[in-house]
Amino acid sequence: MSALLHPRVRLYDQVRTAHLERAHALEPASIVYRRRRYDFDQQQAAGLDLVQAGLGRAVLLAAKGRWTELEVNEPLDLASLPRTAAVLAASRLPRLAGRRRPTVVTYAIGNLDVFDARAPRLRSRLRRRAELALARYVWRRIDRVAFGTPGARDVYARRFSPAAEAILVPALPAACDCALLQKxxxxxxxxxxxxxxxxxxxxxxxxxxxxxxxxxxxxxxxxxxxxxxxxxxxxxxxxxxxxxxxxxxxxxxxxxxxxxxxxxxxxxxxxxxxxxxxxxxxxxxxxxxxxxxxxxxxxxxxxxxxxxxxxxxxxxxxxxxxxxxxxxxxxxxxxxxxxxxxALPVQDGRLDADRWLFAPREAVA
CATH class of the missing domain: 3.40.50.2000 (Glycogen Phosphorylase B;)
Incomplete structure (x- = not known):
């Protein structure tokens, strides 16, 4: 199993062209993902360290890696929850060897509390309870969270305990510089x-x-x-x-x-x-x-x-x-x-959020 190129890792359930475009503007990081979206532009992938990994491989990478920072999908993303929780658990194993665990961050835009919806069947209700337990486990291990909308901030405030460090950065774009507009x-x-x-x-x-x-x-x-x-x-x-x-x-x-x-x-x-x-x-x-x-x-x-x-x-x-x-x-x-x-910000909101999430701070033990 080949090692990742960077100690900073972004753990995504899915990758799409927007992720790839932003990755070129951000600090270098390895992207570990489960699957590609339909709008995945292979040309945009050039020059990025992209590693496709299901649950098992992602866990092994986390257990063996020397990751310093780890971005995960937000806890209200139910599709990614099992993989995220397993990787977070595995990322703590390097502490046994005397190394620090990675700083864990997330970007949250979920504005629907999926746990409010009543599941009609017993099996669905039991699954929802398990998902809520996993979501709380993931949330407790997140060191910093950047909210992209006020709605997301409010949903998380109602459902979970206060975040260790949090900021609201509206998910607004900067103007595209691709060409002169002629509407x-x-x-x-x-x-x-x-x-x-x-x-x-x-x-x-x-x-x-x-x-x-x-x-x-x-x-x-x-x-x-x-x-x-x-x-x-x-x-x-x-x-x-x-x-x-x-x-x-x-x-x-x-x-x-x-x-x-x-x-x-x-x-x-x-x-x-x-x-x-x-x-x-x-x-x-x-x-x-x-x-x-x-x-x-x-x-x-x-x-x-x-x-x-x-x-x-x-x-x-x-x-x-x-x-x-x-x-x-x-x-x-x-x-x-x-x-x-x-009316738009000078800097893309998602990029501003990312820079805050990964800004140098005192290491988290």
């Missing part, structure tokens, strides 16, 4: 998984009314997922709809540079809630106006900064009216993009 004031974009929970059916249902009010409006749907066939049928029947299935990153950037409005009508599910919404972050970085639901952890900030936030259960006609109201001329859209970008 198309009547263009709408949907970016993300083509699924019901992301609200794509809500947008498709609203689209005829948007077109009736603004005949020049166009919709670009970017992503992949179970509703791809439905989008293809809609695009075949309406030439104003264009579908891009899992395009390369430069195409996504180009479309976001041009789009006036990003729509993400995220819908609640019993064990899922939109934490932030990477499409929202990426659209903001390109000066896009956002129309989304109150499920996102950025809802308050978006409302305070002139974007549109609706209740997820709002009818299609309400979505149509607010989306239509966000559209404008190309000139006004381009000018407004500059104002949207001016």
């Amino acid at each position: 198309v004031g009547s263009r709408v974009v949907f970016l993300g998984a083509l699924s019901e929970r992301k609200g794509l059916p809500v947008l498709l249902a609203a689209w005829p009314a948007i077109r009736a009010a603004r005949p020049e409006a166009s919709l670009v749907v970017i992503g992949t997922g179970p509703l791809e066939a439905e989008v293809r049928r809609a695009a075949a029947a309406d030439p104003s709809i264009r579908l891009l299935v899992d395009p390369p990153r430069d195409t996504i950037h180009r479309e976001l540079r041009a789009a006036r409005t990003l729509v993400l009508p995220s819908q609640p599910r019993p064990l899922w809630r939109e934490q932030v919404g990477l499409p929202i972050v990426e659209a903001l970085a390109h000066g896009g106006r956002i129309v989304t639901s109150s499920e996102t952890g950025l809802a308050d900030w978006l409302e305070q900064n002139g974007h549109v936030v609706l209740d997820p259960s709002a009818p299609a006609e309400d979505w149509a009216a607010r989306i239509t109201g966000s559209l404008t001329t190309d000139e006004d859209a381009t000018a407004d993009a500059a104002r949207i970008l001016a």
